[in-house]
Amino acid sequence: KQEVTQIPAALSVPEGENLVLNCSFTDSAIYNLQWFRQDPGKGLTSLLLIQSSQREQTSGRLNASLDKSSGRSTLYIAASQPGDSATYLCASKGGGADGLTFGKGTHLIIQP
Amino acid sequence: GAGVSQSPSNKVTEKGKDVELRCDPISGHTALYWYRQSLGQGLEFLIYFQGNSAPDKSGLPSDRFSAERTGGSVSTLTIQRTQQEDSAVYLCASSLLGLNGVQYFGPGTRLTVT
Numbered sequence: 001k002q003e004v005t006q007i008p009a010a011l012s013v014p015e016g017e018n019l020v021l022n023c024s025f026t027d028s029a030i031y032n033l034q035w036f037r038q039d040p041g042k043g044l045t046s047l048l049l050i051q052s053s054q055r056e057q058t059s060g061r062l063n064a065s066l067d068k069s070s071g072r073s074t075l076y077i078a079a080s081q082p083g084d085s086a087t088y089l090c091a092s093k094g095g096g097a098d099g100l101t102f103g104k105g106t107h108l109i110i111q112p
Numbered sequence: 113g114a115g116v117s118q119s120p121s122n123k124v125t126e127k128g129k130d131v132e133l134r135c136d137p138i139s140g141h142t143a144l145y146w147y148r149q150s151l152g153q154g155l156e157f158l159i160y161f162q163g164n165s166a167p168d169k170s171g172l173p174s175d176r177f178s179a180e181r182t183g184g185s186v187s188t189l190t191i192q193r194t195q196q197e198d199s200a201v202y203l204c205a206s207s208l209l210g211l212n213g214v215q216y217f218g219p220g221t222r223l224t225v226t
Contacts (some may be wrong), residue, residue, distance in 0.1 A: 031212045
């Protein structure tokens with residue numbers, strides 16, 4: 001059974017810093033990996049999806065990488081802003097499951 | 113365009129009552145998913161529909177939970193004889209490309225069982 005772990009569980013940094021959020025998964029036989037953000041009391045917003053054949057995806061200040069062999073993905077946020085404050089979740093889509101398997105998230109606070 | 117919508121946004125019910133939660137996926141999305149988010153468990157997958165068919169119902173927590181989808185669009189998740197441990201946020205997502213596409217989530221239904 002796939003397990004997804006996110007480190008750190010919480011992170012607080014000053015505005016303007018670059019930061020990296022980590023995600024690891026136990027079963028490397030995944031179809032894709034997706035990063036989401038969740039604002040308090042809201043649903044999930046998809047940020048980036050990396051297919052298993054890809055190594056990274058970029059959208060604006062966000063860059064996500066995938067290393068299937070080591071079971072790791074990272075989300076890089078450049079020049080962080082207070083509006084980036086949210087919980088960031090990674091989720092893998094494996095061949096043996098219909099749904100996504102989520103990590104417990106990283107709660108990010110960007111201090112103005 | 114319109115995203116995934118869910119209703120009601122909040123539901124408070126007494127233990128033992130039945131509840132129905134509704135999901136309207138993005139128009140044209142053939143795949144629909146239900147998840148549950150609770151404080152202790154994080155986000156867990158419940159069930160997936162491709163069209164009106166749910167190939168695997170083993171993710172549903174108990175036989176008190178059922179789900180259906182009609183016309184390849186709206187889906188309802190029904191919980192019978194609700195228990196306090198059913199309290200959670202129930203999230204629905206839809207996808208254009210089936211199992212491997214980007215999943216777009218609705219705002220969720222917060223269920224509180226008293």
